[in-house]
Amino acid sequence: MSSESSLFSHRWLPLLLAAPMLLLILIFFYAPIIQAFYWSFFLERPFGGGSEFVGWDNFRRVLADPEFWNAGWRTVIFMVVASSLAVALPLILAVAADRKIRLSLTARNVLVWPKGVAGASIGVVFAFVFNPFVGILAPINHVFPGAWAPGLDGTDAFITLIIAHVWGGIPFNFVILLAGLQSIPRTMFQAAAMDGAGPWRRIFDVQLPLIMPQLFLTLVLEFTESVTSAFALIDTITKGGPGGSTNLLVYKIYTDGFSGYDLSGASTQTAILMVFVAFLTAAQFLLLGRSVNYER
Amino acid sequence: MKISILVAAAALLTAACSSAQAANFEFWYGNTGSVEKAILAQCDAFNASQSANHVTCVGQGSYEVSMQKAIAAYRSNKHPVLIQFFDAGTLDLLLSDAVVPVQDVLPDVDWNNYIKGARSYYETSGGKLYSQPYNASTLLFYVNKTELEKAGVTEMPKTWEDIIEAARKLKAAGHECPYVTNGEPWSMFEQFSARHGLPIASEHNGYDGLNAEYVFNTTFVAKHLQNLVDWRKEGLVKIASDTKAGNYTAAFNSGECAMMENSSGSYTDSAKAFDGKYELSVNLTPMYKGYERHNTFVGGASIYIMKGHEQAEIDGAKAFLDFLRKPEQQMFMTASTGYVPVTTDVLDAIAKSGDAGSRKYATASVGIESMNEPGTPDTRGIRLGFYVQFRSVLMEETQKAFAGTETMQVALDNAKKRGDELLRRFEQTYKTAKLP
Numbered sequence: 001m002s003s004e005s006s007l008f009s010h011r012w013l014p015l016l017l018a019a020p021m022l023l024l025i026l027i028f029f030y031a032p033i034i035q036a037f038y039w040s041f042f043l044e045r046p047f048g049g050g051s052e053f054v055g056w057d058n059f060r061r062v063l064a065d066p067e068f069w070n071a072g073w074r075t076v077i078f079m080v081v082a083s084s085l086a087v088a089l090p091l092i093l094a095v096a097a098d099r100k101i102r103l104s105l106t107a108r109n110v111l112v113w114p115k116g117v118a119g120a121s122i123g124v125v126f127a128f129v130f131n132p133f134v135g136i137l138a139p140i141n142h143v144f145p146g147a148w149a150p151g152l153d154g155t156d157a158f159i160t161l162i163i164a165h166v167w168g169g170i171p172f173n174f175v176i177l178l179a180g181l182q183s184i185p186r187t188m189f190q191a192a193a194m195d196g197a198g199p200w201r202r203i204f205d206v207q208l209p210l211i212m213p214q215l216f217l218t219l220v221l222e223f224t225e226s227v228t229s230a231f232a233l234i235d236t237i238t239k240g241g242p243g244g245s246t247n248l249l250v251y252k253i254y255t256d257g258f259s260g261y262d263l264s265g266a267s268t269q270t271a272i273l274m275v276f277v278a279f280l281t282a283a284q285f286l287l288l289g290r291s292v293n294y295e296r
Numbered sequence: 297m298k299i300s301i302l303v304a305a306a307a308l309l310t311a312a313c314s315s316a317q318a319a320n321f322e323f324w325y326g327n328t329g330s331v332e333k334a335i336l337a338q339c340d341a342f343n344a345s346q347s348a349n350h351v352t353c354v355g356q357g358s359y360e361v362s363m364q365k366a367i368a369a370y371r372s373n374k375h376p377v378l379i380q381f382f383d384a385g386t387l388d389l390l391l392s393d394a395v396v397p398v399q400d401v402l403p404d405v406d407w408n409n410y411i412k413g414a415r416s417y418y419e420t421s422g423g424k425l426y427s428q429p430y431n432a433s434t435l436l437f438y439v440n441k442t443e444l445e446k447a448g449v450t451e452m453p454k455t456w457e458d459i460i461e462a463a464r465k466l467k468a469a470g471h472e473c474p475y476v477t478n479g480e481p482w483s484m485f486e487q488f489s490a491r492h493g494l495p496i497a498s499e500h501n502g503y504d505g506l507n508a509e510y511v512f513n514t515t516f517v518a519k520h521l522q523n524l525v526d527w528r529k530e531g532l533v534k535i536a537s538d539t540k541a542g543n544y545t546a547a548f549n550s551g552e553c554a555m556m557e558n559s560s561g562s563y564t565d566s567a568k569a570f571d572g573k574y575e576l577s578v579n580l581t582p583m584y585k586g587y588e589r590h591n592t593f594v595g596g597a598s599i600y601i602m603k604g605h606e607q608a609e610i611d612g613a614k615a616f617l618d619f620l621r622k623p624e625q626q627m628f629m630t631a632s633t634g635y636v637p638v639t640t641d642v643l644d645a646i647a648k649s650g651d652a653g654s655r656k657y658a659t660a661s662v663g664i665e666s667m668n669e670p671g672t673p674d675t676r677g678i679r680l681g682f683y684v685q686f687r688s689v690l691m692e693e694t695q696k697a698f699a700g701t702e703t704m705q706v707a708l709d710n711a712k713k714r715g716d717e718l719l720r721r722f723e724q725t726y727k728t729a730k731l732p
Contacts, residue, residue: 151537
């Protein structure tokens with residue numbers, strides 16, 4: 001690593017080159033975050049004027065609010081279920097596409113396409129796909145009326161969200177995992193095969209341990225992203241309903257702040273969510289990251 | 297450092313622009329579709345009618361986005377002179393210190409000309425009008441006459457008892473969706489409370505102070521909402537998500553459902569959809585027997601004058617507001633959208649126009665009649681803090697009751713509890729402000 005830093009001889013040049021990006025991050029990321037943390041200690045009026053410092057009051061109130069905890073638990077459930085599936089499914093697909101089977105080249109290409117679809121568009125499409133009257137599950141409703149009712153049943157709505165999220169997450173994770181699998185030297189495989197290891201054995205003892213860095217990366221990204229990226233899906237499919245059953249924290253913050261003009265409440269929840277995601281990522285690096293071996 | 301230079305440059309630029317075009321001013325609105333077309337036509341007509349002032353009308357896509365942008369713009373001093381805000385944001389505006397009451401800016405206008413229901417929603421408890429009602433709507437009762445007659449109902453329902461009797465006949469005739477509701481507070485809860493004379497919160501729905509508390513869970517509206525749940529079980533009532541269309545207006549317009557309560561603003565679409573297929577009947581919203589009818593609330597939006605502008609711009613804005621108030625402009629708005637006129641002289645103008653029986657004015661007289669029914673201090677309007685948030689709380693809780701996970705009474709008690717917490721925080725946020 002130390003040899004690479006000598007590539008730039010000038011001391012300020014690297015910083016100068018990075019400055020535009022740093023400035024953007026500063027203006028569009030750190031400034032709003034600081035503002036949110038600042039507002040979370042005030043009772044802020046939407047049109048300004050007369051804001052009042054209230055110390056930790058906002059935090060005390062939010063943490064005592066059962067609706068915040070409900071939304072928080074829904075966020076955690078969504079995070080665990082959706083991101084596990086969004087890594088597990090692409091892993092299966094990548095392992096399949098990595099083997100020299102027919103159509104694996106086509107599959108590699110086709111599976112990347114959903115990456116080009118915006119979250120909101122995915123939401124609109126899935127709202128139709130899972131419509132109880134005209135969607136793919138409509139036949140079930142013909143036999144058992146009311147069995148699939150995402151407009152009424154919170155669990156059905158939640159399942160729709162998870163499927164839409166996993167579908168949208170497949171391409172990126174697939175590309176990363178496949179790249180990892182393809183970088184494994186063939187000779188290792190051949191050696192394992194010669195020692196009598198079957199296909200399953202080779203997957204679990206050779207492939208999976210060797211793509212740990214990629215798996216770790218996709219998991220960390222998925223966990224942090226699933227907290228926020230569900231927004232577009234919720235906004236287009238369920239609007240947080242029915243009965244608040246798909247109201248995840250990120251959507252609750254938006255509606256509180258932008259529809260309800262409750263800037264302090266929304267800022268406080270943003271601050272709490274930020275700290276939570278930071279802790280989560282740190283925990284993943286500390287606990288999981290240690291066991292990941294980057295050397296080959 | 298860099299940011300401050302940028303800000304300074306931007307400030308200089310805007311200063312240069314605004315001084316060059318002094319009689320120019322902006323008006324922000326939130327509507328889309330046919331309403332937006334009508335608004336833009338009015339802007340063009342104003343600009344063509346005189347040369348002293350020029351209005352630039354800027355569409356923001358929705359009422360909520362318009363409000364969000366107004367908040368951000370006001371904080372950075374880039375706000376327009378005129379802005380349209382929707383009914384539920386009234387209290388936020390009244391306390392914002394960002395607007396000037398229209399009655400102060402235009403003291404010579406005969407504001408008593410405004411129909412009562414439209415006026416009281418936007419005036420202070422002392423009776424001063426804060427904003428000029430613009431695209432006003434109210435709740436009306438829509439009936440698919442053809443379907444009802446097919447089921448043997450010849451007299452159009454006027455009471456809830458009539459509706460249920462008709463719904464049972466429709467169901468017996470094999471109709472799958474006699475009555476549909478969107479389950480939204482504005483139509484199912486607020487307008488019902490108003491016309492039955494029921495308070496939503498203490499302090500006359502907040503008009504008399506920020507210390508109001510919700511009381512709706514103890515009034516007759518609780519019984520009505522429980523009735524809706526029971527009728528839904530009986531197959532007489534559907535909520536939007538029960539319908540094939542997934543949207544109650546579409547479900548009614550396509551003929552899937554036979555009766556609904558909807559804004560007068562959706563009349564034009566329903567009439568177009570029914571053309572040649574069904575006969576549409578639009579009436580006053582139903583009452584329960586034994587209850588005296590009171591006025592319904594105004595919906596839609598009104599126009600506010602924002603603070604911090606030069607006199608020339610304000611003069612232009614005044615001219616534009618005068619223009620919009622003219623009977624022929626209001627008639628144009630009513631004819632092209634189904635929104636209801638807001639001043640009493642417009643009805644006379646319609647009667648004189650020779651077009652009085654025309655379909656395009658069908659909502660005008662019934663809408664005005666509905667908003668002009670006798671009122672009580674509880675039917676002036678809703679002046680409650682974080683009310684937009686409360687609407688989603690109420691929606692969330694009642695959805696649980698419709699899904700059967702809790703009873704309507706429990707749902708309403710929960711909504712009251714959560715609503716009161718919002719009110720207390722709002723009260724604390726505006727501790728130093730005075731409710732006008």
